[in-house]
Amino acid sequence: MEYRRLGSSGLKVSEVGLGSNNFGWRLDEQSSIRVIEHALDVGINFIDTADVYGRGQSEEFIGKAVKSKRAQVLLATKFGNPMGAGPNERGGSRHYIMQAVEASLKRLQTDYIDLYQMHIWDSTTPIEETLRALDDLVRAGKVRYIGCSNYAAWQLCEALWTSDVNNLESFVTVQPQYNLLNRSIEQELVPCCQAYGVGVIPFSPLASGFLTGKYRRGQEAPAGTRLASNPMMQSRVLTDRNFDQLAKLEAFAVQRGHGMGELAIAWLLSHPWLSTVIAGATNAEQVSANVAAGEWKLTAEEAAAVNQIA
Numbered sequence: 001m002e003y004r005r006l007g008s009s010g011l012k013v014s015e016v017g018l019g020s021n022n023f024g025w026r027l028d029e030q031s032s033i034r035v036i037e038h039a040l041d042v043g044i045n046f047i048d049t050a051d052v053y054g055r056g057q058s059e060e061f062i063g064k065a066v067k068s069k070r071a072q073v074l075l076a077t078k079f080g081n082p083m084g085a086g087p088n089e090r091g092g093s094r095h096y097i098m099q100a101v102e103a104s105l106k107r108l109q110t111d112y113i114d115l116y117q118m119h120i121w122d123s124t125t126p127i128e129e130t131l132r133a134l135d136d137l138v139r140a141g142k143v144r145y146i147g148c149s150n151y152a153a154w155q156l157c158e159a160l161w162t163s164d165v166n167n168l169e170s171f172v173t174v175q176p177q178y179n180l181l182n183r184s185i186e187q188e189l190v191p192c193c194q195a196y197g198v199g200v201i202p203f204s205p206l207a208s209g210f211l212t213g214k215y216r217r218g219q220e221a222p223a224g225t226r227l228a229s230n231p232m233m234q235s236r237v238l239t240d241r242n243f244d245q246l247a248k249l250e251a252f253a254v255q256r257g258h259g260m261g262e263l264a265i266a267w268l269l270s271h272p273w274l275s276t277v278i279a280g281a282t283n284a285e286q287v288s289a290n291v292a293a294g295e296w297k298l299t300a301e302e303a304a305a306v307n308q309i310a
Helices: 029-041 053-072 094-108 127-139 153-166 189-196 231-237 240-255 260-269 284-293 300-309
Strands: 003-005 012-014 016-019 046-048 074-079 113-118 143-149 171-175 277-280
Touching (some): 012 016, 016 029, 029 284, 053 094, 074 094, 094 113, 094 127, 113 171, 143 153, 240 260, 260 277, 277 284
Parallel strands (some): 016 277, 074 113, 143 171
Antiparallel strands (some): 003 012
């Protein structure tokens, strides 16, 4: 396993991390703990979750799994999405952030969070209010670094500017959707991150499993897969255009002795501005496959060829 800096910070994170939105939904407690323990055994030190994953169960399972080895693990979680029906059970207000962080700390069974991320932009709360609350959490030692997720370039830039002019802690990372099928962040968000030293942590690196090759044109999604239970996502992902692209990418990978899933992760890691790739897993074998993918270092020529296909 190789390690990269978390944005412009001095923190080193495994270049392949563990995503946990399967925990508490597709995986029960014991299955989740087995996946986490295997991830740590193979060198992963970065686990990403959110309070809404499994309605808090993802954080609970992670807390139980890493309690005895907390110093070895970097925990990243997120807040901001609705955790209840009330108007103050979501968002980026000081009121909610102070509640949300205490709830996450309790579920994670820890007294600090390594990376605390705002899950979505809150248009109803001034960004300065959000950042001042997060700055207070860092100064109190409850949070080590802060980040954001699902931010547009202008939103990230406004947040960075607000931190700068008010001498507040600044976002060190942003989590956007990014994979071989969805490269829209390259237009504005990536240049913004490069200019200001913000690390990119892509979610959905395998496009809900499509980029592993498990889905086939004209066939129903395999039972138990992420897309099998989500017709709306199926209609967006299982398109002729995507299958045409997949066939070309698979041929490229096979010619070089690799699988499609390996190519998807290796291509992401060919970008130096990425901090880590958080890939979900439902078993130990998938964790190992994700880690193995990180060992394929694309040459400049290979990366250029993949860019042409994609």
